[in-house]
Amino acid sequence: MSKRTAKDAHLPVGECVTQVQDILRQRLCHQRLPDKPEGVEAQHRHLLELLKRTAIHGESNSVLIVGPRGAGKTMLLKCVLRDLLEDKEAQKSLLQVHLNGLLQTDDRIALKEITRQLHLENVVGDKVFGSFAENLGFLLEALKKGDRSSSRPVLFILDEFDLFAHHKNQTLLYNLFDVSQSAQAPIAVVGITCRLDVLELLEKRVKSRFSHRQIHLLSSLTFTQYLERVRTQLSLPDGFPDSRFAQDWNDGVKTLCGDKSVEEVLQRHYNSSKDVRSLHMLLMLCLSRVSVAKPAIKPADLLEASRLCFADAKANMLHGLSILELCLIIAMKHLNDVYEGEPFNHQMVHNEFKKFLQRKSNSMYNFEQPVILKAFEHLQQLELIRPVDGSSAKTQREYQLMRLMLDHSQIMEALQKYPQCPTDVKQWAMSAFG
Amino acid sequence: MYINVTTVINAGQHILIEGEDEDNPYVAKVIRLFGDESGKQKKAVVQWFVRVSEVPLSKLKLLGREPHPQEIFLYQGRSCDDEVNAESILRPVQVKGGSYWSFWTPLCLHSHSFFFFLFQQIPPGTPRTPRHATPSIPSRSLPARRPGNVLEEARARLHVSSVPESLPCREQEFQDVYSFVESKIVDGTGGCMYISGVPGTGKTATVHEVMRCLQHAADVDEIPPFHFIEINGMKMTDPHQAYVQILQNLTGQKATADHAAALLEKRFSSAAPRKETTVLLVDELDLLWTRKQNVMYNLFDWPTRRHARLVVLTIANTMDLPERIMINRVASRLGLTRMSFQPYSFKQLQQIIMSRLNKVKAFEEDALQLVSRKVAALSGDARRCLDICRRATEICEHSPADPFSTGLVGMSHVMEALNEMFSSAYITAIRCASLQEQLFLRAVIAEFRRLGLEEATFQQVFVQHRALCRVEGLQPVSVSEGLAACQRLGACRLLLLEPSRLGVLQRVRLNVSQDDVLFALKDD
Numbered sequence: 001m002s003k004r005t006a007k008d009a010h011l012p013v014g015e016c017v018t019q020v021q022d023i024l025r026q027r028l029c030h031q032r033l034p035d036k037p038e039g040v041e042a043q044h045r046h047l048l049e050l051l052k053r054t055a056i057h058g059e060s061n062s063v064l065i066v067g068p069r070g071a072g073k074t075m076l077l078k079c080v081l082r083d084l085l086e087d088k089e090a091q092k093s094l095l096q097v098h099l100n101g102l103l104q105t106d107d108r109i110a111l112k113e114i115t116r117q118l119h120l121e122n123v124v125g126d127k128v129f130g131s132f133a134e135n136l137g138f139l140l141e142a143l144k145k146g147d148r149s150s151s152r153p154v155l156f157i158l159d160e161f162d163l164f165a166h167h168k169n170q171t172l173l174y175n176l177f178d179v180s181q182s183a184q185a186p187i188a189v190v191g192i193t194c195r196l197d198v199l200e201l202l203e204k205r206v207k208s209r210f211s212h213r214q215i216h217l218l219s220s221l222t223f224t225q226y227l228e229r230v231r232t233q234l235s236l237p238d239g240f241p242d243s244r245f246a247q248d249w250n251d252g253v254k255t256l257c258g259d260k261s262v263e264e265v266l267q268r269h270y271n272s273s274k275d276v277r278s279l280h281m282l283l284m285l286c287l288s289r290v291s292v293a294k295p296a297i298k299p300a301d302l303l304e305a306s307r308l309c310f311a312d313a314k315a316n317m318l319h320g321l322s323i324l325e326l327c328l329i330i331a332m333k334h335l336n337d338v339y340e341g342e343p344f345n346h347q348m349v350h351n352e353f354k355k356f357l358q359r360k361s362n363s364m365y366n367f368e369q370p371v372i373l374k375a376f377e378h379l380q381q382l383e384l385i386r387p388v389d390g391s392s393a394k395t396q397r398e399y400q401l402m403r404l405m406l407d408h409s410q411i412m413e414a415l416q417k418y419p420q421c422p423t424d425v426k427q428w429a430m431s432a433f434g
Numbered sequence: 435m436y437i438n439v440t441t442v443i444n445a446g447q448h449i450l451i452e453g454e455d456e457d458n459p460y461v462a463k464v465i466r467l468f469g470d471e472s473g474k475q476k477k478a479v480v481q482w483f484v485r486v487s488e489v490p491l492s493k494l495k496l497l498g499r500e501p502h503p504q505e506i507f508l509y510q511g512r513s514c515d516d517e518v519n520a521e522s523i524l525r526p527v528q529v530k531g532g533s534y535w536s537f538w539t540p541l542c543l544h545s546h547s548f549f550f551f552l553f554q555q556i557p558p559g560t561p562r563t564p565r566h567a568t569p570s571i572p573s574r575s576l577p578a579r580r581p582g583n584v585l586e587e588a589r590a591r592l593h594v595s596s597v598p599e600s601l602p603c604r605e606q607e608f609q610d611v612y613s614f615v616e617s618k619i620v621d622g623t624g625g626c627m628y629i630s631g632v633p634g635t636g637k638t639a640t641v642h643e644v645m646r647c648l649q650h651a652a653d654v655d656e657i658p659p660f661h662f663i664e665i666n667g668m669k670m671t672d673p674h675q676a677y678v679q680i681l682q683n684l685t686g687q688k689a690t691a692d693h694a695a696a697l698l699e700k701r702f703s704s705a706a707p708r709k710e711t712t713v714l715l716v717d718e719l720d721l722l723w724t725r726k727q728n729v730m731y732n733l734f735d736w737p738t739r740r741h742a743r744l745v746v747l748t749i750a751n752t753m754d755l756p757e758r759i760m761i762n763r764v765a766s767r768l769g770l771t772r773m774s775f776q777p778y779s780f781k782q783l784q785q786i787i788m789s790r791l792n793k794v795k796a797f798e799e800d801a802l803q804l805v806s807r808k809v810a811a812l813s814g815d816a817r818r819c820l821d822i823c824r825r826a827t828e829i830c831e832h833s834p835a836d837p838f839s840t841g842l843v844g845m846s847h848v849m850e851a852l853n854e855m856f857s858s859a860y861i862t863a864i865r866c867a868s869l870q871e872q873l874f875l876r877a878v879i880a881e882f883r884r885l886g887l888e889e890a891t892f893q894q895v896f897v898q899h900r901a902l903c904r905v906e907g908l909q910p911v912s913v914s915e916g917l918a919a920c921q922r923l924g925a926c927r928l929l930l931l932e933p934s935r936l937g938v939l940q941r942v943r944l945n946v947s948q949d950d951v952l953f954a955l956k957d958d
Contacts, residue, residue: 049828057586058578060595066859068926093574107671121567125487129567133671133678140669142569148595149578151571169721174668181817183595185571186578196859197927197945204751205668205718208633211821212855218866271869271908272915273922312912314937386939405937407893407913409900 014292016245020236024287027233028280037079038229040072043215047080047190050213051155054188055090058148060180062189062210064161066196067217070275073192076217077157095154101163107172110164111135118142118154140175146185153186161191165201173202177209219274226270226279231257233283234297245295252296259299265306282309314406317382318414323422324367325375326415327353329384330429332404333411343388343401346376356428364422373398443467443478443526450524451480459524461485461506467520476520483508585827585843588796592787592824594817597639602789603782604640610773611644615745619648619660619711624737624744626768628719630753631775634815637749640775641715648713660711667721673729676722680714695732705741712744719750720759727764734767777814780806786816787823796827801848808852818855825851860946863926864954870911870919873902875951878929878942892920893938913938 011019026032037044043065053059065073085091097117104110112128115135122129122138130138145151156176158164164173176189191198199207199214221229234253240246256262269282285305286297318326331352335344350372357365367375379385380402388401415421415429443449445466450459462480469476483506581587590596601608611627618625631637645662652659663683665676674691681687681694689697714733716722722729737744752758753774756765778786783806791797805826809819823843830847864875877898881890884898896916903910911919917934920942924931932940944951 045832049832056579057581057590059590059593068863068922089576093576095572118571120569122569133675136669136671137679138567138569142571145569146571146573150573152574153578154571169668171668171671178668181594183597194925195927196863205633208815208817212818213821213825214854214859216859216862218859218862220866268909272911272919273870274866274868275922310912310915312914314913383935383937386936403939405939407896407938410913 011242011245013245013295016242017290017292017295019241020249020290020295021287023236023240024234025284028284028287031075033075033078033082037072037076039219039221039225040076040217043076043217044080047076047215048083051080051084051188051190052087052090054153054155054186055084055087055094058153058186060148060184060186060188061213062177062180062191063213063215064191064193064198064210065215065217066193066198067219068275069194070273070277071194071217071219072276073194073217074159076215077190077192093152095152096157097154098157099159099164101158101160105163107136107167108132110167110172111139114156115139136171136175140179143179143185143187148183148186151185153188156187156189158189158191161193162195162198162201164191165198170203170206174206174209177206180211181209221274223267223270226274227257227263227266229276230266230279230283233280234287249296256297256299256302262299262302265302269306269309278309282306285309312410312413314384315410315414315417317384318406318411319418321379322375323425324365324372325379326418326421327356327365327425327428328372328375328379329404329406329411330415330425331356332385332402333406333408333429336404336408341403343403345401346373346398349376360424360428443520443523447526449480449526451518452522452524461527462518465516477517478520478523479516480518481508482516584794584796584841585831588791588794588843589824589827591790591792591794592820592827594820596790597642598789599643601636601639601643602785603778604636604775607636607640607773607775608644611641611747612647614771615644615648615713615747616651616657618745619657619713622658622711622743624711624739624742624746625771626734626737626746626748627771627773628756628768629747629749629773629775630751630755632751632777632813632815634813634817635775635777636816637775638717641747641749645713645715658711660713662713662715664715665717667716667718670721673722673724676716676729676733684712698736699732702736702742702744703739709741709743714744714746716746716748719748720752720755723759727761730760731764731767734764734769738767778810778816778819779814780810783810783814783816783819787819790820795842797823797843798845801826801843801845804845804848805852808856812856822848822851822855825854860928861950861954863928864946864951865957867923867928868919869908870915871923872955873906873908874899874916874919874923875928876955877902878944879948879951882944882948889941889943891938892917892940892942895920895942896938 047063047065050061050063054061065077067073081096085094095118097114099110099113104113111132112135115128115138116123116126118139120138120142122135128135143154164170167173176187179185180187180189195201199210199212202210231253234256235250236246238246269279272278282302282305285308286301289301289304290297318329321329328349331349332344335342335348335352350369353365353372376385377397380387384405385402386405388403412429415426443464445464448461448463451462453459461483463483464478465481466479467476468479486501486505486507581590611629614625614627629637629641648657648660649662651657661684663680665679665683667673667676670676670679672691674695677691677694677698678689681689681698684698684701687694687697716733719730722733724730733746733748736742737746748768753772756768760768780803784802787797787802787806802823805819805822809815809822812818826843826847829850830843833847864872867875874895877895878890880898880902881895882888885894896913899916900910917937920929920931921934923929924934927945930943930945934940
């Protein structure tokens with residue numbers, strides 16, 4: 001295909017591929033806003049109406065956006081803000097304050113940030129003056145002086161809202177909600193959180209002042225919609241400079257989505273999680289395999305990317321262990337089988353291992369005690385085993401009780417794939433009793 | 435070797451004057467030098483300049499260009515004194531003007547006019563502390579739009595912030611508080627009162643209304659004049675800030691907490707002629723609790739002094755707060771004048787909404803009754819009731835026009851609003867979860883049934899999860915995948931998890947009842 005395309009194209013293939021990478025990476029990694037949010041029209045309308053009333057009518061409101069991670073909460077809010085600010089009147093009057101629970105870890109920092117973003121008069125340059133108490137007094141006084149019709153409405157956006165509920169006394173939340181429920185400067189408080197039980201975190205008086213509006217973003221995406229989304233996410237837009245290339249690319253994506261094996265892989269991803277972000281991750285891995293030599297996504301790319309996504313981390317770690325360490329793991333597995341998950345110590349593992357050596361009468365793995373202890377400690381450093389209680393100083397290392405942090409299926413799977421695993425070790429692992 | 439340097443200053447020279455710190459001297463031009471009455475103290479009248487960093491950001495924007503860091507502006511504000519002591523003068527400096535921009539070009543900068551110079555000897559430093567900042571939110575260019583139709587009008591009236599002149603259904607409480615405070619003001623004595631009640635029962639609003647009425651009475655000389663001060667425990671960063679706020683409201687003085695406490699102590703314990711009664715409202719009293727309880731002790735002790743003439747009204751949520759958290763000598767000073775606000779009954783809630791709407795016909799009778807009955811059954815919180823009504827008007831406005839509807843807010847709209855605000859999202863969340871997450875929840879329940887406990891480790895649940903996958907004919911899940919599903923459920927709090935460092939050993943519990951999970955999973 002590349003030969004014909006290259007002849008008719010307005011741009012060379014290299015240029016086109018660069019453009020494709022550019023556009024799709026913007027979409028997949030930088031969370032570019034879509035023109036129209038999909039599947040959340042009702043929520044979009046509700047939030048837009050609410051914020052519009054704050055911006056234009058000066059009505060105070062509070063609302064929480066709740067949904068699992070990667071469900072598009074921030075995207076929804078950004079879309080709403082973009083649509084809201086198209087209105088000239090709203091754009092001129094609305095003040096925005098963005099806070100994040102991960103950055104503003106206590107009320108002191110949050111208050112400085114609010115004052116700074118509002119450009120109140122105790123701010124010079126980027127510095128906020130005065131103590132915590134003065135800042136709070138100043139902000140509350142400023143908000144109290146405002147009134148519904150004449151002062152500019154303020155939009156407070158609290159990302160990771162549940163973390164704000166852990167601040168001392170929830171002072172900030174109380175004050176914001178209190179302002180939104182009293183005749184002061186008009187404000188809208190929008191909280192974003194992934195916790196469904198967020199209202200239970202609020203104190204009684206804070207909860208009473210919150211308006212109990214919650215916008216739930218729970219995606220009920222069917223598999224057909226999921227496939228459609230994969231297609232739209234990978235398709236090139238109409239404005240692509242080389243229309244022939246774009247046409248070919250979009251056709252390629254369409255046949256890709258129709259492919260049976262691809263559909264199977266996507267079905268598996270859909271079953272495991274419906275969130276858009278993990279889908280983006282998968283598509284990004286596919287996209288990174290597109291080059292000038294291979295200017296299209298093939299089903300094999302998707303299979304490879306999916307293999308990467310589903311790889312088991314712990315099983316991969318087991319591949320990198322030495323034979324001795326693997327033997328210790330197998331000994332631990334047997335101990336777990338025999339004693340039904342009771343914790344073990346180094347001595348017990350060593351004994352189990354010695355039993356194996358005696359039976360096999362093979363001196364190949366006849367290591368000294370310190371070597372085995374070293375291997376044991378290495379396993380602990382990799383956190384494949386973990387002390388039962390944190391007090392490491394009290395007991396001797398050999399007698400400290402440990403637990404294995406692996407599932408048996410992981411051990412067996414890793415053994416199958418282990419490069420040049422000795423047969424007797426494999427047999428020992430298979431045997432039910434050590 | 436020590437060299438004594440004497441600086442000679444003449445009128446007309448530019449000088450540096452000691453600033454807040456050593457690195458940031460102020461800049462000025464000497465207008466006149468003189469000695470004060472005794473002749474010992476040398477003084478100078480100066481013309482102040484401000485550096486770029488000292489100019490408020492809002493004014494700087496009006497300049498319309500990026501100023502040079504060493505540029506200075508003529509300062510014509512009247513908020514600082516033009517006289518300085520000669521000792522505070524550091525040294526003369528040279529001011530050059532006009533080398534980069536046109537000299538003496540007047541720039542109209544809002545209220546003050548600034549001229550600019552180029553100033554070469556002061557390194558740019560940190561800005562001067564704004565001392566006279568006024569707290570305010572910028573005002574909008576156009577006034578906010580008025581409500582356009584009946585529903586919008588109703589919505590504006592139903593907003594919690596539009597408190598009516600007189601509160602319905604709280605006449606008895608109003609009377610009690612009124613007579614208590616009035617008698618204290620008339621007698622010139624002091625006293626305490628404790629008001630309790632669950633949130634949203636009109637405690638603060640009632641007290642405010644009492645104060646408005648008393649203020650009116652004082653204005654027409656029915657009772658002696660009095661001060662009214664209000665503090666709120668939640669609006670303070672620390673219980674001791676209460677002293678600071680009381681002092682500031684009383685006298686406008688700013689002081690540290692300890693100093694303010696001492697000043698207030700003096701004020702309330704000493705006799706003064708023509709002293710006015712002070713009424714102090716302390717909202718959210720439980721937040722003023724400290725280990726030694728000295729803030730509460732002082733607040734309740736001052737009214738007992740002979741000359742204090744202080745009436746303290748305290749508000750909190752729990753009825754037994756004095757018994758629960760106060761030590762005996764504090765509780766005994768609070769006294770026995772108590773009042774508790776009962777949650778609103780459905781009739782009262784209905785009356786409240788009716789009085790708010792005040793003849794604006796926007797609701798059907800039945801719809802109102804439904805709202806008030808539902809809220810009264812749950813909490814009796816008036817805020818909740820008003821919020822639901824407001825949401826119902828929104829739903830009504832955006833519902834498709836029905837030819838048979840009256841255009842009023844009906845039962846269906848109210849039902850929808852109630853569902854939105856009261857229903858929990860757990861069941862929908864489970865229904866919208868991915869297949870593996872649902873399987874994991876099933877596995878959790880299966881494991882709980884097997885163990886007979888309400889807790890299991892991930893490892894145990896995972897065995898069930900794999901078995902379920904086999905039954906459903908899906909590819910077996912890896913441990914990482916299973917853990918990821920578990921973490922996702924934990925993040926939205928359908929499950930309660932131990933820290934994820936424990937890996938497969940972490941224990942799993944359900945945050946919803948098993949019946950809910952089964953109900954949610956049954957449908958599909």
